[in-house]
Amino acid sequence: MKTRRVAVRALTFTSLSITLVFAAFPVYWMINTMLATDSELYQSGQSFWAHLERFGTIPFLLNDVPIFKWLTNSSIIAFGSTFLSLLLALLGAYALSRFRFHGKGLAGFLLFSTQMLPEAFLVVPLFALFGSLGLLNGLLGLVIANTTFTMPVALFIMKSAIDKIPYEIEESARIDGCPRYGQLSMIVLPLILPSVAAAAVISFFDGWNEFLFANTFISDSEIWPASVGLASFIGQYSTPLGSVMTAAFLFTLPAVIFFLIVQRQIVSGLTAGAVKG
Amino acid sequence: MPVLVEDEKDVVHNSKSSPRKNRLKSHSRGFSRWAGYLFIAPAIIYLAIFLLVPFARGIQLSFTDSVLVNPSGGSFVGIENYANLVTSARFWNSLGATLTYTATTVFFSMFVGTTTAILVNRKFRGRTIVRAILTFPYAMPSVAVTLVFIWIYNQSGGILNRTTGALGLGEVGWLTDPSFGMFSVVATTVWKVFPFVMLVMLAALQSVPEELFEAARVDGADSLSTFRSIVLPHLMPTIRVVALLMTIWSIRRFEIIFLLTGGGPVEKTNTLVINIYQRAFSEQQLGAAAAIAVLGLILSLAVTVVFFLAERRENVKEGTS
Numbered sequence: 001m002k003t004r005r006v007a008v009r010a011l012t013f014t015s016l017s018i019t020l021v022f023a024a025f026p027v028y029w030m031i032n033t034m035l036a037t038d039s040e041l042y043q044s045g046q047s048f049w050a051h052l053e054r055f056g057t058i059p060f061l062l063n064d065v066p067i068f069k070w071l072t073n074s075s076i077i078a079f080g081s082t083f084l085s086l087l088l089a090l091l092g093a094y095a096l097s098r099f100r101f102h103g104k105g106l107a108g109f110l111l112f113s114t115q116m117l118p119e120a121f122l123v124v125p126l127f128a129l130f131g132s133l134g135l136l137n138g139l140l141g142l143v144i145a146n147t148t149f150t151m152p153v154a155l156f157i158m159k160s161a162i163d164k165i166p167y168e169i170e171e172s173a174r175i176d177g178c179p180r181y182g183q184l185s186m187i188v189l190p191l192i193l194p195s196v197a198a199a200a201v202i203s204f205f206d207g208w209n210e211f212l213f214a215n216t217f218i219s220d221s222e223i224w225p226a227s228v229g230l231a232s233f234i235g236q237y238s239t240p241l242g243s244v245m246t247a248a249f250l251f252t253l254p255a256v257i258f259f260l261i262v263q264r265q266i267v268s269g270l271t272a273g274a275v276k277g
Numbered sequence: 278m279p280v281l282v283e284d285e286k287d288v289v290h291n292s293k294s295s296p297r298k299n300r301l302k303s304h305s306r307g308f309s310r311w312a313g314y315l316f317i318a319p320a321i322i323y324l325a326i327f328l329l330v331p332f333a334r335g336i337q338l339s340f341t342d343s344v345l346v347n348p349s350g351g352s353f354v355g356i357e358n359y360a361n362l363v364t365s366a367r368f369w370n371s372l373g374a375t376l377t378y379t380a381t382t383v384f385f386s387m388f389v390g391t392t393t394a395i396l397v398n399r400k401f402r403g404r405t406i407v408r409a410i411l412t413f414p415y416a417m418p419s420v421a422v423t424l425v426f427i428w429i430y431n432q433s434g435g436i437l438n439r440t441t442g443a444l445g446l447g448e449v450g451w452l453t454d455p456s457f458g459m460f461s462v463v464a465t466t467v468w469k470v471f472p473f474v475m476l477v478m479l480a481a482l483q484s485v486p487e488e489l490f491e492a493a494r495v496d497g498a499d500s501l502s503t504f505r506s507i508v509l510p511h512l513m514p515t516i517r518v519v520a521l522l523m524t525i526w527s528i529r530r531f532e533i534i535f536l537l538t539g540g541g542p543v544e545k546t547n548t549l550v551i552n553i554y555q556r557a558f559s560e561q562q563l564g565a566a567a568a569i570a571v572l573g574l575i576l577s578l579a580v581t582v583v584f585f586l587a588e589r590r591e592n593v594k595e596g597t598s
Contacts, residue, residue, distance in 0.1 A: 123554070148324065226418075256416040
């Protein structure tokens with residue numbers, strides 16, 4: 001029995017270590033490449049250990065790349081589509097959870113269908129539609145296109161959270177004369193905040209990662225999001241690799257920090273629900 | 278042991294029937310129908326304009342010979358685009374690439390994600406930091422992922438070839454050799470998406486009631502049989518849903534493939550989505566691109582329908598047993 005337990009522990013430890021290396025190595029390699037010297041990268045070969053002492057050179061690496069302008073564009077797309085998605089989704093989730101009406105199933109199907117539809121399918125007709133609406137080559141068009149795909153996800157997350165709230169609380173408010181939008185904003189919304197946070201993270205990530213629409217709709221490099229800007233370096237050798245990796249690192253950093261912070265909130269939200277239930 | 282499983286089923290049944298009860302209750306409380314429409318309207322109107330209209334336009338385009346420079350100028354050609362597709366080897370290759378990519382990506386990300394979730398569900402020192410590192414790939418934007426992997430896969434200075442070279446295995450064109458292109462794309466994708474599977478599975482594992490584990494311990498069950506008879510049945514519904522999501526997302530995935538290989542080497546990774554993009558924006562044939570998109574959509578619809586049928590059968594089985 002005891003040897004068996006030791007064997008299980010050894011096996012656990014080994015497989016976990018392999019997965020950890022698998023997960024962490026490319027990230028480490030990004031940082032390593034960012035800090036490597038040009039002569040290492042192009043001639044002698046990159047050393048396995050990162051030159052951490054070269055962190056001070058990062059500001060110089062960024063002279064080659066307008067990354068801060070691109071990051072600003074990415075944040076406008078991410079915040080814009082998150083705000084729009086949450087607003088539309090909250091109202092829709094409340095409707096699907098608390099009301100009965102004809103065509104409810106159809107509405108649910110329409111929302112779900114966005115998950116099966118490849119974005120690449122909509123690129124072509126959206127290109128035509130946005131052209132006639134004057135939305136091509138602007139960030140607003142990207143906010144709109146992204147919201148189409150993130151809003152339904154946000155809506156389903158919030159709907160399942162509202163489903164779990166007992167209706168009695170709203171009913172007592174209704175008897176006290178609280179209007180419907182007040183019940184939603186003052187009773188339902190505070191109770192589903194962890195789910196709103198989860199929906200917000202997912203929407204924000206989609207907006208931050210947005211590539212396909214931006215790559216086809218935006219021709220002016222001034223309003224590229226960071227994803228399209230960074231992709232423009234692929235197969236292009238005039239910008240030093242260290243600069244490209246530094247820009248990629250800066251693009252990754254906010255996403256990872258944001259994810260790690262909010263992930264804890266989501267987890268605690270989930271466990272709080274489990275204790276109560 | 279069987280008693281435990283029965284108990285668990287009861288819990289599942291209760292949780293399933295309660296929303297139905299709620300719905301009936303809310304109905305009897307006389308909700309006004311119009312308020313419902315008012316709240317759902319913004320979302321539906323939004324989707325009608327930016328999803329349904331372009332969707333209909335896409336279907337209409339697939340029956341025309343429209344070109345990129347003049348999307349509205351094409352003339353109606355009937356099913357010609359579809360007829361050309363089903364007779365072209367390129368389309369079938371693309372369909373095959375989609376299926377290979379989807380099957381391998383889903384299998385390996387489910388496998389790595391689920392086993393990792395089980396491993397980090399145990400209590401050990403430094404568990405928080407280990408979990409944080411493991412979720413890192415999922416948080417990293419796809420474009421940054423591809424930039425790093427292109428450098429890792431690089432034929433001359435890339436760390437992968439330097440390692441295989443040092444080990445005497447020889448060097449490989451990971452992204453340019455037709456026998457390795459698909460492997461490299463799948464490996465990158467699995468790296469990026471397995472944490473999603475892990476996080477969802479972890480949440481499902483933590484919802485396994487502690488009493489079940491205690492009861493199993495009292496009964497003297499070892500860890501393997503505990504896993505088989507308690508944990509796995511509890512995870513199955515989650516595994517099915519995550520597998521469906523991963524499948525649909527794999528059929529849809531664009532950036533990683535487009536930026537790593539652009540559909541190459543020799544069209545080995547030319548999935549339907551990449552094919553649509555190339556037809557529309559490189560070859561400028563909007564009509565043909567739209568036709569591929571319609572067929573791709575039918576594929577993901579078919580997957581979803583099969584999933585829901587299997588799910589219903591599973592539920593019926595559980596109900597009668």
